[in-house]
Amino acid sequence: MTESVQAQTIFVVGTRAQLIKVAPVVTACERAQLPVTLLMTGQHRETMQDLVEEFGIRSPQLSAVPAKERATVGSLLRWLPMAYAGVARCIHGFARGGRAVNVLVHGDTLSTLVGSVAGRRSGARVVHLESGLTSGRLLDPFPEEILRRIVFHFTDLAFCPNSAAVAHMQRHHRARVVDSGGNTIVDAVAMTGAADVSRDPQKPYVVVSLHRFQNIYGKERLRHLVRLIQQVAKTLPVHFVLHPATRKRLIAERLEDQLRAEPGVDLSPRLGYGAFLRLAAGAACVLTDGGSNQEELAALGVPTIVMRAHTERPDGLGANALMESDVPGGVATFLAEGRYATLRCPPGLPPGKGPSARIVAALVSQG
Structure with a gap:
């Protein structure tokens, strides 16, 4: 078995939108029999379990901090150090004994930032889904654009959904870049x-x-x-x-x-x-x-x-x-x-294997 198959993949998930976008990748990992854990950062009190059940996810879940709806700026600032400590503790637990660990983060939220920083400091490989996207304006959208740019610097393996994102990461960052051929959201949409x-x-x-x-x-x-x-x-x-x-x-x-x-x-x-x-x-x-x-x-x-x-x-x-x-x-x-x-346009869902299957294939092949 290759190192990539043996590696533990930890999906750091903070929001419902993130869980939706990583769900097709998680289920594709499960079909490939890769060891997967969902690490929830507790930004939403409103249930995430309904999404887990809706997508048929079977992988174990851990909570970095107790779940609570954190919808204000103040509550998010109070949550941030707790989330980082909880995520880092969990990643360190998996990395003990030199086990290979992939920390997979998605998009441009605070949990993306927390996961990427904690992953890098733990010696894990940081994998960023939906990488390379940029508005070209530092403060718009705020704070998402700032978060993206920071996460890019911590990324080891960048899965980019389009050619412009690929070019941006290749031009400005050291990460290994893979064109996922689209966004995983199309796989999630197809499942509904x-x-x-x-x-x-x-x-x-x-x-x-x-x-x-x-x-x-x-x-x-x-x-x-x-x-x-x-x-x-x-x-x-x-x-x-x-x-x-x-x-x-x-x-x-x-x-x-x-x-x-x-x-x-x-x-x-x-x-x-x-x-x-x-x-x-x-x-x-x-x-x-x-x-x-x-x-x-x-x-x-x-x-x-x-x-x-x-x-x-x-x-x-x-x-x-x-x-x-x-x-x-x-x-x-x-x-x-x-x-x-x-x-109004015809549906544009891709035939056959979508981005999620390509992402998992790349995780396996790139070790």
């Missing part, structure tokens, strides 16, 4: 059956999902978005799926009651992964600031408006997706006139 959902043109509706720092912590920006949702709801029903941090900010700014009083707005708590994608797949259009959502909706071909000034992801742009600033006539008018129909 959302591509089989049919849209009813007689009953169009809009789905909204917003949680980015710039959108919910800027008071004027948040109020603008609430007014926009109210305006859209005059012509199309709106399903606003609330991230816990978004709900807290709406309550703090006394905006939640305004939205609940709007006849065309339905507020719902965060849905299960498959349930959200099936809801989005049937929508006339989705307004989102989530990078993962942008990728998922590109895979499904659903009309999408990215509610951000900039995005590091090319997925869907020029096809099913528009940036908010590029929407002709403004978002509300664009939706009211039904021009969202010009953005």
Whole structure:
């Protein structure tokens, strides 16, 4: 058996979005009979177990710190040193006796940073999924772009989802670079059956999902978005799926009651992964600031408006997706006139083996 097969792979997971994106890789590792452990950093109190069950993950799980919803800046700052200590302790435990360890981190969250630093200091090989993505702007999105750039420096093996990301890592960093041929989100989407959902043109509706720092912590920006949702709801029903941090900010700014009083707005708590994608797949259009959502909706071909000034992801742009600033006539008018129909594209899920299978094959072959 090769060293790479014997190596223990530790997936450091902090958020639901991260678990969704690593789940297809975890299950591919399980099929290849590689030893895998999920190391949870406890950023979300709301269950992650439903996602574990939804994706059929069987690997053992460890908790670096007790799980708790940490949706404010202060709570995250208090969590950070505890998370680092817990993650480092767990990695050291696996690395005792000189055992080979892969510490696999994903994306651009604080848990990504914690895992990469702890992995490097423990002598493990740091593997970064969705590596090399950059907006080219240090503070936008904040703090994700800063976190990415730090993690790149700690990365030993970078799995990049596109040629631009590959070029960035090869040009600026020392990591071994592998083109994964796409983003693992397409494998996760394929597992939900959302591509089989049919849209009813007689009953169009809009789905909204917003949680980015710039959108919910800027008071004027948040109020603008609430007014926009109210305006859209005059012509199309709106399903606003609330991230816990978004709900807290709406309550703090006394905006939640305004939205609940709007006849065309339905507020719902965060849905299960498959349930959200099936809801989005049937929508006339989705307004989102989530990078993962942008990728998922590109895979499904659903009309999408990215509610951000900039995005590091090319997925869907020029096809099913528009940036908010590029929407002709403004978002509300664009939706009211039904021009969202010009953005609908056929699903783009890859046939055969997707990125997750290629990532696991590379982990095995590269030792």
